[in-house]
Amino acid sequence: MKHDMQVSALATSTFTRLENKVLGSLSAAVIGDALGAPTEQRSMNEIRQLFGGRVETFFAPPGDSPYAKGRKAAQFTDDSSQMIMLAEAFVRGNGQVTSRDVADMLITWSRNPDYFPHFAGPSTRRAIEALENGADPDTIGAEGREATMGASNGGAMRVAPAGLVHPGDVEGAVRAAAVTCRPSHFTSIGVSGAGAVAAAVAVALRDDATILDVVRAALHGAELGHSIGAMEGREVAGAHIGRRIELAVRIASTSPDLDTAVRDIAQTVGTGLHAAEAVPAAIGFFVAAAGDPWLAAVAAANSGDDTDTVGCMACSIAGAYAGFDAVPADKLAQVLEANNLDLNPLAADIARVARATL
Numbered sequence: 001m002k003h004d005m006q007v008s009a010l011a012t013s014t015f016t017r018l019e020n021k022v023l024g025s026l027s028a029a030v031i032g033d034a035l036g037a038p039t040e041q042r043s044m045n046e047i048r049q050l051f052g053g054r055v056e057t058f059f060a061p062p063g064d065s066p067y068a069k070g071r072k073a074a075q076f077t078d079d080s081s082q083m084i085m086l087a088e089a090f091v092r093g094n095g096q097v098t099s100r101d102v103a104d105m106l107i108t109w110s111r112n113p114d115y116f117p118h119f120a121g122p123s124t125r126r127a128i129e130a131l132e133n134g135a136d137p138d139t140i141g142a143e144g145r146e147a148t149m150g151a152s153n154g155g156a157m158r159v160a161p162a163g164l165v166h167p168g169d170v171e172g173a174v175r176a177a178a179v180t181c182r183p184s185h186f187t188s189i190g191v192s193g194a195g196a197v198a199a200a201v202a203v204a205l206r207d208d209a210t211i212l213d214v215v216r217a218a219l220h221g222a223e224l225g226h227s228i229g230a231m232e233g234r235e236v237a238g239a240h241i242g243r244r245i246e247l248a249v250r251i252a253s254t255s256p257d258l259d260t261a262v263r264d265i266a267q268t269v270g271t272g273l274h275a276a277e278a279v280p281a282a283i284g285f286f287v288a289a290a291g292d293p294w295l296a297a298v299a300a301a302n303s304g305d306d307t308d309t310v311g312c313m314a315c316s317i318a319g320a321y322a323g324f325d326a327v328p329a330d331k332l333a334q335v336l337e338a339n340n341l342d343l344n345p346l347a348a349d350i351a352r353v354a355r356a357t358l
Contacts, residue, residue, distance in 0.1 A: 013208065014206070016207055017323055018205060021205050021320050021324070022164050022347045022350050023343060024320060024323040024327055025205075026316075026319070026343045027324060028293035028327050029083060030080045031328075031331050032296065032300055032315030033079045034076045034339075035308075036297070036300050036307030037061055037076065038059040038060065038061040038073075039301050039307045040066075040067060040077075040306060040307045040309075041067070041305065042305075042307075054302050058073040058074040058338075060072050073334075074334040075339055076312075076339060077308050078157070079311075079313075081114075083316070086159070086162075087160075087164070088346065091353055098179065099137040099183055116128070121152050121273065122148075123149055123152045124152075124184050126149070130143075139182070140184075141184045141187070142182075142187060142234040147238060148236075150186060150234065151274060152190070153193060154185055154190075155185030155191065156193035159180055160313075160317075160320075161350065162174075163198040163204075164350050165350060166357060170202055170217050172202070172357070173201070174221045177197070177198035177199075178191050178228045187236045188226050188229040188233070189238045189275050191226065192222045192229060193276070193279040194225060195226075195228070196218040196221045196283065197282070197313050200221065201316055201317055214321060222242040225241075238276050241279055245280045248281055248287075249284055249287050251264045251265050255288060258288055262285070271305040278310050282314040285299040285310065286321075291318050293327050296314040296318040
């Protein structure tokens with residue numbers, strides 16, 4: 001019955017702004033990543049003291065930044081770079097990717113000294129080393145005994161394209177997200193986090209999407225992703241992402257202003273490397289920002305801990321929801337110039353592939 005209701009909802013949805021919203025998602029994601037790059041791993045108070053107040057402009061990461069040191073202002077990190085490469089893989093596959101495709105993407109990404117090894121998280125680093133030594137990309141992401149291995153946010157940070165190529169289709173987006181997790185984050189929590197983000201992006205693409213629709217999609221995506229990861233990959237111990245999303249959204253919905261929401265979500269849910277912190281925080285910041293891409297970026301950048309990753313995820317959802325016209329042109333221009341990037345051709349290709357699924 002639930003599946004029938006989803007199919008009916010998809011059939012009645014409209015996507016007249018699809019390319020605009022796809023471009024909005026990609027554009028907002030790179031902004032959120034770049035704005036959070038210099039604040040990553042710092043506390044909220046340290047961010048205010050170091051940057052002279054709330055961060056609302058691009059800074060070069062300070063020299064003591066553990067990951068982004070050496071990057072310039074408005075340059076993005078591993079989150080956007082992998083997201084863009086994954087989007088290109090989906091285009092090459094006409095909306096589909098295999099675990100081998102994702103493995104090859106990770107290996108190619110790792111050969112860029114701008115990103116690897118200093119930007120690789122623990123699960124991604126292990127996966128790349130194993131894949132280069134001939135590991136099976138279909139199963140390696142489920143291996144290991146540590147509860148945290150494969151439960152970090154690396155699968156979720158890059159997964160927005162799985163939602164972009166499945167507009168309005170929660171189940172299709174989550175199943176695609178699960179494939180992208182196989183080589184590195186194929187666990188109940190890893191796939192749950194990726195499923196939540198992919199589902200939220202997919203539903204946000206609808207012309208008539210509301211913030212509540214997007215939240216419900218994230219919750220459904222988290223549940224389905226958890227089931228896929230537990231049954232086909234490896235079930236790991238840890239907080240339930242769906243319950244954490246509910247908590248983050250409750251805080252965001254009852255906070256009197258953005259700064260209060262950011263503080264309370266960061267202190268209660270967390271904004272760290274674990275997917276059960278970063279993904280719910282990203283959904284919470286999307287709600288606290290009322291779906292505004294720039295406010296979502298500001299929220300994440302000032303929240304502390306894994307700011308660039310949370311920003312990339314929150315903004316990929318907000319950009320899909322609000323569309324390209326809501327993305328600040330001056331901020332985007334800075335990021336595109338700093339990274340020598342043009343997102344228009346990629347967005348057009350993704351929209352073409354996505355329309356073929358409608």
